[in-house]
Amino acid sequence: MALHCGRACRQYLLHLAHDNVDFRLPEIKALLSLRDRPFDTSETFNEKSPFWQLNGLSEDDIRSVMSRTVCGKSAFELWGHGTTTDELRMSLLEYPAENMAPYLQKNSTYKINVYTFNKTLVFKDRIEKIDALDFLPFKGTVNLKDPEHIFCLLEDYGSDPYDIPEEPFHMYFGRWIADGQRELIRSYSVKKRHFIGNTSMDAGLSFFMANHAKVKADDLVYDPFVGTGSLLVACSRFGAYVCGTDIDYNTIHGVGKASRKNQKWRGPDENIRANLRQYGTESLYVDVMVSDASKTVWRKNAQFDAIVTDPPYGIRESTRRTGSHKDIIKPTEDLYCEEMVPLHPCLTLISNCEQTLSSHTSRRLITMEKTKEPEDSDGLAHLADPRFTLYQGHNSFREKYFCGLTKKNGKDSKASPGNKD
Numbered sequence: 001m002a003l004h005c006g007r008a009c010r011q012y013l014l015h016l017a018h019d020n021v022d023f024r025l026p027e028i029k030a031l032l033s034l035r036d037r038p039f040d041t042s043e044t045f046n047e048k049s050p051f052w053q054l055n056g057l058s059e060d061d062i063r064s065v066m067s068r069t070v071c072g073k074s075a076f077e078l079w080g081h082g083t084t085t086d087e088l089r090m091s092l093l094e095y096p097a098e099n100m101a102p103y104l105q106k107n108s109t110y111k112i113n114v115y116t117f118n119k120t121l122v123f124k125d126r127i128e129k130i131d132a133l134d135f136l137p138f139k140g141t142v143n144l145k146d147p148e149h150i151f152c153l154l155e156d157y158g159s160d161p162y163d164i165p166e167e168p169f170h171m172y173f174g175r176w177i178a179d180g181q182r183e184l185i186r187s188y189s190v191k192k193r194h195f196i197g198n199t200s201m202d203a204g205l206s207f208f209m210a211n212h213a214k215v216k217a218d219d220l221v222y223d224p225f226v227g228t229g230s231l232l233v234a235c236s237r238f239g240a241y242v243c244g245t246d247i248d249y250n251t252i253h254g255v256g257k258a259s260r261k262n263q264k265w266r267g268p269d270e271n272i273r274a275n276l277r278q279y280g281t282e283s284l285y286v287d288v289m290v291s292d293a294s295k296t297v298w299r300k301n302a303q304f305d306a307i308v309t310d311p312p313y314g315i316r317e318s319t320r321r322t323g324s325h326k327d328i329i330k331p332t333e334d335l336y337c338e339e340m341v342p343l344h345p346c347l348t349l350i351s352n353c354e355q356t357l358s359s360h361t362s363r364r365l366i367t368m369e370k371t372k373e374p375e376d377s378d379g380l381a382h383l384a385d386p387r388f389t390l391y392q393g394h395n396s397f398r399e400k401y402f403c404g405l406t407k408k409n410g411k412d413s414k415a416s417p418g419n420k421d
């Protein structure tokens with residue numbers, strides 16, 4: 001458990017939010033790879049845990065990850081950890097004094113927080129836990145309001161709310177470095193968005209997608225199923241120039257019926273450009289245009305740094321207003337299996353994350369990286385694996401996976417739940 005190392009090999013602790021658990025590892029890996037840093041963790045690493053120990057990084061690496069992550073709540077320089085208070089104490093006593101010293105100075109101010117996962121402690125217990133750390137050579141003055149240095153004792157009581165142990169399974173102590181960007185989920189909420197549609201992607205997932213795609217400043221990002229541009233909003237937040245296409249004239253031109261419950265028609269400036277203006281990134285708006293993504297419109301050597309998109313699920317969205325529960329949709333009978341993920345000879349699968357929507361439906365965020373330019377021989381790749389079969393036309397995916405649709409008014413009426421297109 002001891003952290004026998006000096007400045008060069010400090011360990012860091014990430015405290016992660018316990019939702020969208022599947023999306024966290026690809027996000028942190030992607031953000032580290034933006035700095036050419038590896039994801040190196042402890043032998044006991046558990047992807048489902050809210051606490052991850054990271055090795056081989058600098059404090060700048062950690063700050064950079066925290067400046068973008070939507071799954072990371074906070075990051076700490078890990079000073080010690082253990083499965084019992086004795087182990088934690090031993091581990092802390094072995095941590096190099098020279099690493100601690102700059103933060104324990106006489107003329108400094110500090111405070112210690114106690115964070116417990118899956119257990120609520122009363123005030124008295126928290127104070128006792130803080131007092132038990134008095135063997136650490138704190139020389140500064142406690143300042144609860146505006147301290148220079150913040151330390152945290154983090155305790156993990158497992159993830160079963162029906163079986164909470166008396167003592168934590170694991171405890172960590174460290175110096176707080178930075179918080180992540182969870183706040184973006186609130187400040188970019190589609191509830192406060194100028195222009196929305198029935199299928200506007202929520203803010204948290206939009207930022208996850210931009211992070212998985214490693215979108216960065218001055219990139220050119222394209223969304224072929226742009227809708228109301230939620231993904232362009234997220235990508236522009238990270239400094240990318242953004243453009244998109246959609247088959248729906250009304251959405252692209254910001255006209256027609258409104259999606260808000262108490263509004264009949266879209267207002268004069270309800271469009272994607274205005275969404276970017278709302279968040280101060282209008283200068284990164286390239287343009288959007290009406291186009292069918294199944295028809296090639298780009299010149300052959302057009303290049304984007306990333307394509308980030310939320311395509312329709314092969315099912316037409318019925319016109320509904322947000323907040324209306326009129327269309328109760330019958331779930332699809334198709335069961336997911338990995339073989340359904342399409343392949344392309346020029347693309348390498350990086351991650352495939354499941355978001356559970358209900359007891360019987362999920363959607364997946366699939367990230368692929370272009371690893372080579374197309375060659376003539378790629379046309380034969382399907383002989384090796386049928387999943388390489390090239391796009392067969394507008395309805396092929398839909399016919400394969402969504403046959404047996406219920407019909408309503410002569411139109412397909414089935415869509416995924418939760419107003420998802």
Ligand SMILES: C[S@@+](CC[C@H](N)C(=O)[O-])C[C@H]1O[C@@H](n2cnc3c(N)ncnc32)[C@H](O)[C@@H]1O
Binds near residue numbers: 246311421
């Ligand atoms: C799930 S929605 C995308 C929502 C978008 N991410 C947003 O935040 O508003 C899918 C979009 O794909 C569009 N679409 C459907 N078929 C299309 C096609 N063949 N080509 C281009 N866009 C299409 C729909 O009009 C819809 O706006």
